[in-house]
Structure formats: C-alpha cells, structure tokens
Amino acid sequence: MKNNSVRRTDLLSTGDMARFVARGFLRFDGLIPDEINRDFLERIMRDEVRSHPPGTPLAECYATCPPIGALLRLPKVAGMIQSLVGLNPLFDHHAVHHCPPHQARAQDTHADSIVDVRSTAFDIQLMYYPHEVTASMGGTRYIPGSHFRRINEMAIARYQNIAGQQHVVCPAGTLLIMHHGIWHGGGCNRSGESRYMLKIRLNPTCRQVRLWNTDDLAALSVGPAAIFDPDAYRHQDRIQTLFERPEKWFPMDESRLETVNRIRLWRALIDDPEFDSHYWLSRLENQPE
Amino acid sequence: MIIESHADYRQQILMLYTRSSALDSEVVAWAMYDGTGATTHYAGDQDAVPYSTGLDAMQAGWRVLQVSQLNPPYPSAEYQTSYLPFEVMLEKWVKFDEK
Numbered sequence: 001m002k003n004n005s006v007r008r009t010d011l012l013s014t015g016d017m018a019r020f021v022a023r024g025f026l027r028f029d030g031l032i033p034d035e036i037n038r039d040f041l042e043r044i045m046r047d048e049v050r051s052h053p054p055g056t057p058l059a060e061c062y063a064t065c066p067p068i069g070a071l072l073r074l075p076k077v078a079g080m081i082q083s084l085v086g087l088n089p090l091f092d093h094h095a096v097h098h099c100p101p102h103q104a105r106a107q108d109t110h111a112d113s114i115v116d117v118r119s120t121a122f123d124i125q126l127m128y129y130p131h132e133v134t135a136s137m138g139g140t141r142y143i144p145g146s147h148f149r150r151i152n153e154m155a156i157a158r159y160q161n162i163a164g165q166q167h168v169v170c171p172a173g174t175l176l177i178m179h180h181g182i183w184h185g186g187g188c189n190r191s192g193e194s195r196y197m198l199k200i201r202l203n204p205t206c207r208q209v210r211l212w213n214t215d216d217l218a219a220l221s222v223g224p225a226a227i228f229d230p231d232a233y234r235h236q237d238r239i240q241t242l243f244e245r246p247e248k249w250f251p252m253d254e255s256r257l258e259t260v261n262r263i264r265l266w267r268a269l270i271d272d273p274e275f276d277s278h279y280w281l282s283r284l285e286n287q288p289e
Numbered sequence: 290m291i292i293e294s295h296a297d298y299r300q301q302i303l304m305l306y307t308r309s310s311a312l313d314s315e316v317v318a319w320a321m322y323d324g325t326g327a328t329t330h331y332a333g334d335q336d337a338v339p340y341s342t343g344l345d346a347m348q349a350g351w352r353v354l355q356v357s358q359l360n361p362p363y364p365s366a367e368y369q370t371s372y373l374p375f376e377v378m379l380e381k382w383v384k385f386d387e388k
Binding site for chain 1: 304306308309314316317318319320321329330331332333334335336338368369370371372373374375
C-alpha cells in the first residue's frame with residue numbers, strides 16, 4: 001500500500017487523542033465498507049493473507065492483500081494512524097485471529113509482547129472485525145485504562161473479570177485502535193460460527209508530537225480555576241476533566257497515579273513540560289533552591 | 290467446623306480485588322476456581338461482581354486465607370502502576386459428591 005499525508009479533517013481531534021491517552025483505545029463501529037469486509041473474509045478462507053518482516057515500512061505492505069491495503073488507505077483510517085504513530089510507521093506484525101465455534105473457555109487476559117518500559121513512545125494495535133460479532137461469539141475483551149500498568153504479558157491471567165471490562169460486540173467493519181499496553185484477551189466463542197479478527201501492530205518512526213489536528217487544542221486545554229473546582233467537572237470534553245476521570249476498577253489509591261500517567265504522556269504528545277491537571281505534578285516539581 | 294474426612298471435601302477459591310486495603314471496600318476484580326469441578330470459570334465470563342465487598346463474601350461463608358501486604362512504593366517508581374494491589378484470597382470447603 002502507498003501512504004500519503006491525509007487531509008487535516010481526517011486526522012484525529014484533540015478530544016480523540018485525549019480519550020486515547022486517558023483510556024488507551026478508540027473504537028469505530030462499522031467504519032470499514034462491506035466490500036472490503038467481504039473481500040478480506042474470502043481471502044482468509046482461501047488462506048491468502050500473508051505477513052511481512054517486522055520493521056517493514058507499512059507503505060510497502062499488503063500489495064498482495066488488496067482489501068487490507070484499501071482499508072489502510074481509507075482517509076479516516078490513514079488519519080488515525082498518522083495522528084497516533086506518524087506518517088511513515090513500521091509494520092511490526094499481524095495476526096489473523098480465528099476463534100472456532102463452541103469454545104469452552106476464553107483466552108486469559110494479558111498485555112501483548114513483554115513488559116515495555118517506554119514512557120512516551122507507544123505502538124498501536126489495529127483490531128479489525130470484518131464480520132458482525134454477536135454477544136454469544138464473545139469478541140475481544142479489553143480493560144479500559146489499563147495501558148500504563150507495567151506488567152508482564154500473561155502474569156495477569158488470574159484476573160478473570162474486571163469491573164468495566166468491555167467485550168467487542170460489534171457490526172461488521174468495526175475498528176478498534178489500542179495502545180500497546182492495553183490488557184485484553186479473546187472472548188469465549190460459544191456460538192456455532194467461527195469468529196475472525198485481524199490485528200496489526202504498528203511502530204512510530206518519528207517523535208509522537210502534535211501529529212493530530214490540534215485546531216481545538218487550546219479550547220480543550222482550559223484547566224480548572226482552582227483545585228476541586230466543581231465547574232471543571234461540568235466540562236466533560238476538557239482534557240483535564242478527561243484525565244481526572246477514573247475507570248470503575250481503579251484501586252482507590254491509584255486513580256491519581258493514573259491521572260499523573262496521563263498528564264506525563266500528554267506533556268510528551270504536546271511537547272509542553274508544564275501541562276498539568278489539578279496541580280498534581282506542579283506541586284511535586286516545586287523544589288526551591 | 291469438624292471435617293470427618295478431607296477426602297470428602299474439595300476447595301473452592303475466590304480471588305477478590307478490592308478498591309482499597311479495607312476488606313469492606315468495593316470489589317473491582319474477581320476470579321473463581323472450583324475444586325469440585327461442578328462449575329467452570331474463565332476470563333470474561335461474568336460482568337457483574339459476585340460480592341459487592343470482601344466483607345459481603347465473608348458473610349456469605351467465604352473464609353479469608355490471605356490478603357496482600359502493604360508495600361512501600363519502590364524508589365524511583367512511586368508513580369508506576371502495575372498489578373492490582375489489594376488481593377484477597379478466600380476459600381470454602383464443599384462436600385464433594387463424585388456422583
């Protein structure tokens with residue numbers, strides 16, 4: 001596939017990026033057209049979907065799999081990729097996930113790869129669902145807000161259920177974009193039909209700084225007038241408000257640590273070391289000499 | 290409780306993860322392992338919490354075996370989050386009928 005810069009309006013918005021930083025994913029139901037979905041499913045059945053060596057420029061991939069090339073060239077998809085990992089990302093790997101019918105159990109919850117100590121750079125994983133996924137088909141399970149947790153792969157398998165866990169029950173053509181650290185697992189397919197999903201991992205080749213449409217950055221960066229100012233919580237779309245919102249499963253003493261993790265990644269993404277929310281880091285960084 | 294013969298009983302383990310170190314705080318994650326084999330549990334099989342708090346589970350007859358220690362933050366990693374910190378392991382002994 002060939003990759004060219006997209007129109008500014010096809011890039012992610014600041015709100016999208018802030019939600020990605022806060023929760024670790026973006027989901028777009030039914031985004032991919034049916035002709036791509038059908039073509040891709042037929043190629044899976046014919047075992048025609050080939051991978052590429054890790055580190056291959058994405059622009060050089062999928063010449064032999066036109067539906068995936070077409071998917072990646074869709075302006076909205078190309079805009080998401082460019083917003084998150086830049087114009088010329090590298091292909092890391094892909095996997096066609098096939099869950100056969102009548103499964104007796106699910107894949108355990110895990111984070112992909114191995115423990116990742118990068119604090120600002122991140123990979124993304126595109127999860128593409130070419131057909132409808134019903135509740136009985138299970139779908140991918142993922143844990144919003146888990147992406148900053150430094151754990152190693154399957155060590156979290158003991159956590160069978162986590163409050164607020166999500167199951168990708170979706171129409172055909174749904175795309176889920178995840179931060180590489182998100183906890184997830186394949187759901188148990190209790191239905192009588194196979195379930196398919198394509199996952200593609202992409203690496204950035206540039207600093208991930210202001211790659212999205214930042215036209216609304218200033219408007220959404222209005223911090224609270226005072227700590228615990230109730231007015232701040234009435235503006236749900238503001239960055240600081242998004243970063244203060246805990247997931248249902250966050251341990252009580254770690255909600256603020258997760259806010260700090262979000263602030264730190266946002267500082268890197270907007271290249272502003274002084275960005276803060278509710279004074280969490282400014283207070284700690286005050287060391288008069 | 291007097292158990293006539295351990296051979297007649299099997300252990301059920303319930304793992305609860307609470308919002309704080311207090312046993313009566315809200316359950317945010319859970320897992321169940323049934324040594325009787327009567328039920329099977331797996332990742333993502335239940336979206337509703339089995340007990341609202343650890344104390345609720347105790348009042349339903351679950352016996353606490355172990356709770357997580359409170360460890361000081363690791364130097365230079367004070368803001369790093371990782372595994373769920375407040376794990377409570379509970380058990381029940383259940384009469385086992387091989388039939």
